Amino acid sequence: MSSQKIALFSLVIASIFWSSGGVAAKTLLKTFDPLTVGVIRLTLASILILPFFFRSTPKITKKLFLDILPVSLFSTANFFLFIFGIEKTTANASAIIYTVTPISAALLSRFFIGEHISKQKITGILLGLAGVLTILLLPMLEKNQTIVGDVLGNVIIFGAMLGFALYNVGVRHLIATKNYNPITITSISIFVSAASFMIARFLLPHTPIFPEILIPSNTLMAFYFAFFVTVVSYTLHQWTIKHSSATTGALTTYIQPIFGFVINGIFLGEVITGGFLFGSILVFSGTFMATGAQMMRMFRKKQV
Secondary structure, three states, rough: OOOOHHHHHHHHHHHHHHOHHEEEEHHHOOOOOOOHHHHHHHHHHHHHHHHHHHHHHOOOOOOHHHHHHHHHHHHHHHHHHHHHHOOOOOOHHHHHHHOOHHHHHHHHHHHHOOOOOOHHHHHHHHHHHHHHHHHHHHHHHHOOOOOHOOOOOOHHHHHHHHHHHHHHHHHHHHHHHOOOOHHHHHHHHHHEEEHHHHHHHHHHHOOOOOOOOOOOHHHHHHHHHHOOOHHHHHHHHHHHHOOOHHHOOOHHHHHHHHHHHHHHHHOOOOOOOOHHHHHHHHHHHHHHHHHHHHHHHHHHHHHH
């Protein structure tokens, strides 16, 4: 099997795990509050990713942490807002809102690091944002439909997506200008996020971790959330980019929501309404217009 096929296979596996994140979060939220779920997820993820961190970071310096810390805070914002938002809205709505991450990153890159945006990308961005706006407001338009979540939950998830987009822009800058390993950046981001959740948990009301975490179903779900959804998915995604291209890695934007709809339908009973489908089509169309054309051109060059 060629390295390109192995990379695509790895990307599919990563997308499946990522798309199950909503189910994992909602399952744990039945027992724990959002802060406690965040502490459980990120503490376990920190322990699990530690060997990868030491392997990819031969020299650990104060400068390294100071360079990466500001970018890590965007990742922390994403973790915080996601876990509080997913408590209120649906996993399907969350999956579609996160699909706008590439075009949001493209727009933010224009302002923060001066990347050029073509007219086609601008059109795609506007189309995608129109789709997200539709999904954000669906709870008001479809008042009798609980499957689209609520406005507050959708807005919080939108904020989480913006945090993730800003994190991607920051990572791109760190890799391009300082040549840091992506796994090093992600590991430090997880460490910072875990510490932030622990501090917040000391300051705010929360549910206890023990003894509920010792219930086998909770233990297994917490491990799955930390290891497969967080560590394994990211590692496979980075492996894909390393052995193919960043363009191939971006395919997760298109395939993750598809798996998500199936998984969320099976485990959470979420179905797709007409309004949600319309908003999703706008999002997919805008994302493809902003990023898909360039992706297809690069694939054609590889085949020539």
